[in-house]
Amino acid sequence: MTRLALLFALASTVAAAQDDPLEMGRSIAEQWCAACHIATPDQTTAPDVAPSFMAIANDRQITAEALRGWIASPHPPMPDPGLSRTQIADVARWIESLRTD
Numbered sequence: 001m002t003r004l005a006l007l008f009a010l011a012s013t014v015a016a017a018q019d020d021p022l023e024m025g026r027s028i029a030e031q032w033c034a035a036c037h038i039a040t041p042d043q044t045t046a047p048d049v050a051p052s053f054m055a056i057a058n059d060r061q062i063t064a065e066a067l068r069g070w071i072a073s074p075h076p077p078m079p080d081p082g083l084s085r086t087q088i089a090d091v092a093r094w095i096e097s098l099r100t101d
Contacts, residue, residue: 025094
């Protein structure tokens with residue numbers, strides 16, 4: 001019975017994340033981007049190979065359109081994660097949500 005309750009709680013959490021583009025973007029960022037970028041405010045370490053998502057969010061020269069384009073067609077050394085348009089938009093929204101200024 002405990003396993004069933006845990007499974008239901010996990011399924012509810014995943015469903016809630018799918019309904020919220022920011023949470024979905026965060027989830028994708030944690031899964032695909034956090035190996036090279038600091039992708040969330042609570043992530044403390046990443047290799048020094050890519051800017052943090054907070055730095056990207058606060059760079060006024062990077063527009064939302066440019067950000068989506070970069071995620072959709074990255075240049076080496078960033079691998080292409082093969083995300084859908086919706087997933088790209090969700091990750092871009094997540095990054096934009098980290099803007100502090």
